[in-house]
Amino acid sequence: MRREATGVDLDDPRLARFEERIAAGEKIEPGDWMPDEYRRQLVRMISQHAHSEVVGMLPEGAWITRAPSLRRKLVLIAKVQDEAGHGQYLYHAAETLGARREELEAALLAGRAKYSSVFNYPTLTWADVGMIGWLVDGAAIKNQTMLAQCSYGPYSRAMVRICSEETFHHKQGKEMVLNYAAGTPAQRRMAQDALDRWWWPSVMMLGPHDSDSPNTPLLVRWGIKTKTNDQVRQEFIDEHVPELLEAGLNVPDPDLRYDEETGHWVHGPIDWDEFWRVVKGDGPCNAERLAARNKAHADGAWVREALAAYAARQDGAREPAPVEA
Amino acid sequence: MTVQPAAPTLAEGVRVALIARLTAMGDDELLLGHRDSEWTGHGPLLEEDIALANLAQDEIGHAVLWYGLRQALDGSVPDDLAFRRDPEDFRSCLLVELPRGDWAFTMLRQFLFDCYEAEALPRLARSSYAPLAEAAAKALREELFHLRHAGLWVQRLGLGTEESRSRAVAALERLWPELGGLLTPLPGDLLLAAERALPDWDTLTAATVGRARQALAAASLDPGHDPEVPEASGREVASPHRVELLATMQSVARSDPEAVAW
Amino acid sequence: MRWEVFKQDAPGKPHQAVGSVHGFDAEHALLNARHVFGRRPSAVSVWVVPADKVFSRTAEELAGFDDGSARAGGPAAEGGGQRLFHVFRKASHRRSMTFADHVLDVEAAGHDAALAGALARLEGEPAVAWWVVAADDVARSDPAEARSWFEPARDKTYKQQSAYGTVSPRRERAARP
Numbered sequence: 001m002r003r004e005a006t007g008v009d010l011d012d013p014r015l016a017r018f019e020e021r022i023a024a025g026e027k028i029e030p031g032d033w034m035p036d037e038y039r040r041q042l043v044r045m046i047s048q049h050a051h052s053e054v055v056g057m058l059p060e061g062a063w064i065t066r067a068p069s070l071r072r073k074l075v076l077i078a079k080v081q082d083e084a085g086h087g088q089y090l091y092h093a094a095e096t097l098g099a100r101r102e103e104l105e106a107a108l109l110a111g112r113a114k115y116s117s118v119f120n121y122p123t124l125t126w127a128d129v130g131m132i133g134w135l136v137d138g139a140a141i142k143n144q145t146m147l148a149q150c151s152y153g154p155y156s157r158a159m160v161r162i163c164s165e166e167t168f169h170h171k172q173g174k175e176m177v178l179n180y181a182a183g184t185p186a187q188r189r190m191a192q193d194a195l196d197r198w199w200w201p202s203v204m205m206l207g208p209h210d211s212d213s214p215n216t217p218l219l220v221r222w223g224i225k226t227k228t229n230d231q232v233r234q235e236f237i238d239e240h241v242p243e244l245l246e247a248g249l250n251v252p253d254p255d256l257r258y259d260e261e262t263g264h265w266v267h268g269p270i271d272w273d274e275f276w277r278v279v280k281g282d283g284p285c286n287a288e289r290l291a292a293r294n295k296a297h298a299d300g301a302w303v304r305e306a307l308a309a310y311a312a313r314q315d316g317a318r319e320p321a322p323v324e325a
Numbered sequence: 326m327t328v329q330p331a332a333p334t335l336a337e338g339v340r341v342a343l344i345a346r347l348t349a350m351g352d353d354e355l356l357l358g359h360r361d362s363e364w365t366g367h368g369p370l371l372e373e374d375i376a377l378a379n380l381a382q383d384e385i386g387h388a389v390l391w392y393g394l395r396q397a398l399d400g401s402v403p404d405d406l407a408f409r410r411d412p413e414d415f416r417s418c419l420l421v422e423l424p425r426g427d428w429a430f431t432m433l434r435q436f437l438f439d440c441y442e443a444e445a446l447p448r449l450a451r452s453s454y455a456p457l458a459e460a461a462a463k464a465l466r467e468e469l470f471h472l473r474h475a476g477l478w479v480q481r482l483g484l485g486t487e488e489s490r491s492r493a494v495a496a497l498e499r500l501w502p503e504l505g506g507l508l509t510p511l512p513g514d515l516l517l518a519a520e521r522a523l524p525d526w527d528t529l530t531a532a533t534v535g536r537a538r539q540a541l542a543a544a545s546l547d548p549g550h551d552p553e554v555p556e557a558s559g560r561e562v563a564s565p566h567r568v569e570l571l572a573t574m575q576s577v578a579r580s581d582p583e584a585v586a587w
Numbered sequence: 588m589r590w591e592v593f594k595q596d597a598p599g600k601p602h603q604a605v606g607s608v609h610g611f612d613a614e615h616a617l618l619n620a621r622h623v624f625g626r627r628p629s630a631v632s633v634w635v636v637p638a639d640k641v642f643s644r645t646a647e648e649l650a651g652f653d654d655g656s657a658r659a660g661g662p663a664a665e666g667g668g669q670r671l672f673h674v675f676r677k678a679s680h681r682r683s684m685t686f687a688d689h690v691l692d693v694e695a696a697g698h699d700a701a702l703a704g705a706l707a708r709l710e711g712e713p714a715v716a717w718w719v720v721a722a723d724d725v726a727r728s729d730p731a732e733a734r735s736w737f738e739p740a741r742d743k744t745y746k747q748q749s750a751y752g753t754v755s756p757r758r759e760r761a762a763r764p
Contacts, residue, residue: 027680029716031645054371061366065359068578068587069404070389071745073362074382078746080365081378081626088371088623092607095589101609126577126587148682158606160684165627167748174754176587182756184583246756292367300369302492303428306485307611313484314612372608372619379622382743463742469735470621477614 008037022223027153030096038222041215042152043097045224047104050090051115054108055289057083059123060132068126075172076129082169086162093154109294117275118205120283121197127180127187131194133173135202135240141166142236143206151223174243181247188248195244196252203267204275206233212272234264241265335398335454339520342513343454344398345416346523348406349511349560351391352417355407356567357438358384359574360425369428376474380435383467390460397456408578412563412571416511419559420503422566429482429492434500436475437537441507443468444532448524457522476540483544490546497541497548505552506559508533530554589638590616591720593675593689596629604675604686604718607638613726621728621736627747630737633728642698642719649706649717669694671722672701676714687718 009015014033021028028034061080067073091101107113118136123129144166148159177194180187207229210216219225242265244251255268277283335343361381368374392403421438425431446468449461482493510518510526517523534551541548578587590610593602605624610616616635624633672695675687691708695701698719705717728736744750 025680027715029645029677031643031716032647057366057374063577064362064365065573066577068408068584070355070385070392070407072587073359074385074389074743075745077362077365077378077381077385078743081375081382082746084366084371084374084378085623085626088375088608089606091371095607101589153686156682157684157686160682161606164684164748168746168751171748171751171754175751178754178756179586183586184581186581187584243756248756296367296369299367300373300428302486302488303369303373304611306481306489307615309489310481310485311612311615370609372610372622375626376619376622379626383739386743466735467739469732470739473732474618477618481615 008035019222022151026151027156028151029153037218038152038224039097041219041222041224042155043094043099045219046090046094046097046155046158047099047107048114048116050087050094050104051108051113052119053083053087053090055115055293056119057087058289058292059119059121059285060129062123063126063129066126067129072176079133079169079172082165086158086165089158089161090155093152093158096154105297109290109297111281111290114279116205117278117283118201120278120286120289121201122285124197125190125194127177127190127194128198130173130176130180130191131198133169134177135173135195135198136205137166137169137173138240139202139205139236141170142232142239146225146227146232149223149226155224177249178247181249192249195249199252200271200274203233203237204270204272206236208272208275209270237265237267338513338516339522340398342511342517343457343522344395345511345513346517347391347395347398347457349416349418349558351388351395351403351406352415352560353421353438353507354384354391355388356415356417356570357421357435358382358388359570360421360423361431361435363425364431377431380471380474383471387464390464394456394460404578408575412568413561415563415567415571416558416560417567418503418506418509419564419566420500420507422564422570423499423503424566424569426496426499427492429489430496430500432475432478432482433493433496435471436479436540437500437504438507439468439471439475440537440540441504441529441533443472444529444536445524448529452523453521479540479544479546483541483546493544493546497546501548502552504534504537505554508552509555509558509560511558511560588616590620590635591638591641591718592620592624593634593636593725594620594624594630594685595632598631601689602632602634602673602675603688605684608635610635617726617728625737626740627743628737628741630740631733632730633736634725636720636724636726640720640724642702643717644702645716646714669696672698673720673722673725674701674705675718675720676705676709677716678713680715687716692722 012035015035018028018033018035018038028038057080060076060083064073064076064080067076091104094104095101104113108115123132141163144159144163148156148163150156150159177191180191182188183191207213210228210230213229216225216228220228241251241256253268255266257266258264259266278286358381361377361384364377365374365381368377388407389403392401392406395401395406396403420434423430423434426434442464446461446465450458450465452458452461479493482489484490508526508530514523514526518525538548578584588610589607590613591607592605594605595602608616608619608623610619613635617633620633620635624630672693673689674691674693676690677687691705693701693704693708695704698721701719702717705719
């Protein structure tokens, strides 16, 4: 890719020093010099990641009130709480780069910000909750483990913290699906149906093929990504396919086969038309997800105003705290 | 769910009364936690989603404690109590059954319930029935934090804006009278109080109302007359709110009667 | 408003910068810090400081390699008199979920002077970044309430990955009644 096109000045001596630091495994911290493009790419990636977590609360959150056991109820509330927390850590990381959470949220609510398309699919049954925990969080863990090595300190730290919490999501999802796959006929059907609907969105969650990922080479050079989409995707498939098969489930990919020579599972063609449709806002639930977030924001306006008014009155000498509109 | 160790031997009347009291306590906490959990993903600030999810987990955790104590007395499985009892067999009070309303409603309902727990739990921690005393001491731990959180919201709602104040007033108009329903003793509570397994209920009621009134006054909120504590507990009546709540809560669990594990 | 959060994992350990929360006033921020960072073990104390009251310098900034377009470094110039400052240091580039540890308290006239004092005292020790906050700017959780604030998280084992062990089809089949 032509770095000149991104405004990176190849002759800037600070760039050479910056790239040396990254190659040496140093973390770039707020206050350190960084190319504008590095900052821009990070704000883009981190905010999309944050939005994904927050929007991701909705498909599973919808099942909290129907969780069928006390333990599942507690677990699901804790899991969705974690998703809010993860969004929180990520907005923080974006804010260290000069972004403002209010502006990022406004962009999301106005439909101008991207987030992971996987959360634009509906959760139709209780088993979907388990399948999301196993597959979607499984894919997320692969990605986040890779990003934990990121050169930008605050993003790396957010990833390390998120990874430590995400493992429980993965395990409880797997626990649920294994239970249902070995359960009553109705439970088994529910588990298979969930897999039929969530397999491809999870595979696609790891992003477009490397050949369609123009940002990737620069992100790798600057240590923002340390593996490509296809590499992470392969790791995800190699780990999850054998376990799904061992559980007695059928992976909905007629071309899926194990390659003895490479030791990898080879998957069939991905329907990228559907992926881009959903990313661009035409998925089954895009409108619904954004409407819910907009409603929460609007309904909460009077609450934030009350908090601001109280704070201002407490400290009368100060300017009133700006209201988070 | 870990099975509780066998309970100390009790007179039958006491055992039956304890089962009823523990069921009411478990049902209250479960439904309150459920209402709190409805906010997840819909709160006014990301940090508040996280906060309310904490409260929901705490309350449901308490339900697990109280149901566990009942299990030790009559073998009832907590998941069966929660998911396979009909609405008319629940013993929750209307205060916790009411829909979540707006943020002021949820915060004030939580506040009133926290006032009750702040007075009930220390007294229950001195119960002559040791398993109850232990469980209450455990639940009491988070109570200080709950009070601080509830107090923060009472202040900011009452002393925030005109709108927050009027919403708080409207919420109190609906909630305050229902405090009586939370505080009405069950028929067996008198016997339990005599056995010192439960505190004296009149003292508990006065303390709860007094604590709530004081915190509300500090936020310039006046809830009006003391709530009427009805003679007979309304807990045996399945309100439309309880029916609606349980229909949702139990829908998946009841959808597959053969299912052994979820 | 944004508030930087510092968490102490156990008595005797330093407070560590763990992230930030939004909050409208100090009490709100402090409680939010507990919700966000205290929902799992371990913690015994949290501090919050308005983000614009944190004075920050990286090793690169101190060496003058930055281009001045970096943040000027927080709080405006202050009046005279000695005040107490907490100094936090990030010692290495090692991967971590925390940023900087509380290493020193310094009496000084301002943040700049406090950092200079810390650098002098800790000369020779490796550091990649520094934060300085005035003790007066810190809102702290009450040690007397630590048990209530932080202990209950220990019992919520359903959300701790260590409580799950290895989840496998064989184990699930074996566990069924």
